[in-house]
Amino acid sequence: MDSATVLALAREQGFRCYALSLDYGQRHRSELHAARQVASALGAARHEIIRLDLSQFGGSALTDHTLAVPMAGAQIGIPLTYVPARNTVMLALAMSWAETLDAQNIFYGANAVDYSGYPDCRPEYVAAFERMANLATRAAVEGRPTQIHAPIIALSKGDIIRTGLRLGVDFAMTVSCYQADDAGRACGRCDACRIRAQGFIDAGVPDSTRYQQPYGI
Amino acid sequence: MDSATVLALAREQGFRCYALSLDYGQRHRSELHAARQVASALGAARHEIIRLDLSQFGGSALTDHTLAVPMAGAQIGIPLTYVPARNTVMLALAMSWAETLDAQNIFYGANAVDYSGYPDCRPEYVAAFERMANLATRAAVEGRPTQIHAPIIALSKGDIIRTGLRLGVDFAMTVSCYQADDAGRACGRCDACRIRAQGFIDAGVPDSTRYQQPYGI
Numbered sequence A, B: 001m002d003s004a005t006v007l008a009l010a011r012e013q014g015f016r017c018y019a020l021s022l023d024y025g026q027r028h029r030s031e032l033h034a035a036r037q038v039a040s041a042l043g044a045a046r047h048e049i050i051r052l053d054l055s056q057f058g059g060s061a062l063t064d065h066t067l068a069v070p071m072a073g074a075q076i077g078i079p080l081t082y083v084p085a086r087n088t089v090m091l092a093l094a095m096s097w098a099e100t101l102d103a104q105n106i107f108y109g110a111n112a113v114d115y116s117g118y119p120d121c122r123p124e125y126v127a128a129f130e131r132m133a134n135l136a137t138r139a140a141v142e143g144r145p146t147q148i149h150a151p152i153i154a155l156s157k158g159d160i161i162r163t164g165l166r167l168g169v170d171f172a173m174t175v176s177c178y179q180a181d182d183a184g185r186a187c188g189r190c191d192a193c194r195i196r197a198q199g200f201i202d203a204g205v206p207d208s209t210r211y212q213q214p215y216g217i
Helices: A002-012 A030-041 A086-101 A123-136 A157-166 A191-203 B002-012 B030-041 B086-101 B123-136 B157-166 B191-203
Strands: A018-023 A046-051 A105-107 A147-149 B018-023 B046-051 B105-107 B147-149
Touching: A002 A030, A002 A105, A002 A157, A018 A030, A018 A086, A030 A046, A086 A105, A086 A123, A086 B086, A086 B123, A123 A147, A123 B086, A123 B123, A157 A191, B002 B030, B002 B105, B002 B157, B018 B030, B018 B086, B030 B046, B086 B105, B086 B123, B123 B147, B157 B191
Parallel strands: A018 A046, A105 A147, B018 B046, B105 B147
Antiparallel strands: none
């Protein structure tokens, strides 16, 4: 839902949008299918899925299938579902594509509030990445610097949902669950599901998430 | 030859080395085969080749097979063989693997002298990347910062060759040519070949490069 809302915000600002997804060996593929649907529904000019098998490195419950997905509710500290440097890899790929497209604006769906345990979702990280990017690329050296936008970094999950709904995002299309089924239906029990469900409560709107059935029996 | 010399330098400093190559859709695969041989010969603990198809983005003569490799000799400015943000993508992947290994030292074979046209081979880029990395990862947040080493960044190609030879690098194993054949033999005509051949002349040692035959007929 974060990525969908960020795409809707970029479109609202008048940008022609090139959407990038990373197939990094995550447990389920339905989030990639959902990303394609969302990109199309929100009018992205193009959507690319880059395949990169981070499970060769291991070290995260999202890619290392021998580790269990945490179910005990959101905890203090950085969760086991942290994928080492995944967001830096994704932003580096976005840099590469942006330079090829001669695009100077990269939108990053990081959110510091609900996932405060992830260091690469903090504003100081985004600023440091932008500074690095502007020393890295031919475009920047030639006077076309890159700006990293992180428009939802300070929003609560409830605010993100309200923003997305205002811009016409259909959250039933989006997948947050760490272990969604092939149809993109959520487990309702993992940390990502708990945070998402609380967001709908905080936003004061019905939860449009498609849950797996039967549920809670 | 830069990567091989950097690996030899890291080993000389006593590091247990994990070598990373990127299969990014480059024209020829023999440099990956060469990397595996070099990693083994120089005592790397492990060598991983990560596949990532940057040709989905296009924009470089090294990945876009519709663009010609420049042959006119090294020129002023950033060459067409620049792959957008490739080194940033590689360093991001190195960050990911390093964090998984709990390793705090990343060795980067950038060289500012011979490739002065590449912005991501400058010391200020390396410093900015290190700063970003130390805001990005769980390891850094928990007090185990990453150091990016760029030990050959200020060396001439001749100095790199002398350093490598002192440490036992067999440069006949290494591939620099942008269009080497399947056996890793060099064309002798592209910019990478010219810079490499000049390096052997500057170092005052015989050129151990394996060239394609017949040559110059």
